[in-house]
Amino acid sequence: DQQVKQNSPSLSVQEGRISILNCDYTNSMFDYFLWYKKYPAEGPTFLISISSIKDKNEDGRFTVFLNKSAKHLSLHIVPSQPGDSAVYFCAASVNSGYALNFGKGTSLLVTP
């Protein structure tokens, strides 16, 4: 049973606008959440993370929001750039352990 869900397989955004990628989870024991970015023919790279004790974490153009009551997190990219075009994976863990549960990913296309 999939515990981390990214319900939008793809998203297209114009350069300069905001990209919002969404992720839902079912396991209330998850306490650490991460976003990864993946280009074709490369492994995923760590982007940003958030602990369940916070509801927002910001790093440059990237902000992750966590809504624990809704079991929902989102990644905001502002402003979006063509180089942001990639597949974005949401992941979660229990007790900040070793194992990560991944979503299926959302393919973001930023058009000029």
Added chain:
Amino acid sequence: ETGVTQTPRHLVMGMTNKKSLKCEQHLGHNAMYWYKQSAKKPLELMFVYSLEERVENNSVPSRFSPECPNSSHLFLHLHTLQPEDSALYLCASSQDRINYGYTFGSGTRLTVV
């Protein structure tokens, strides 16, 4: 060389073959992982090694056999695979648990014929 390196990048093998995937990390991390990514599925954790000891094994068939001889190297030995085992196999490493995220390799694209 830095980061996590996986070899080979591509592998085609028959169902009766025996092959091995290799992963090497140059980051000084103490945990290493094998993940499988099949088409239209999320990444699935296969094995976790911490300080060269296996700490997680997610009900992976015995035709997949991991080996971690030291904290920098991880192998996945393959034998008598099935066509449905065709996937992208990703190795990752981390320092302790995942608080700072994994560093992934580029993966091995495996095709079983």
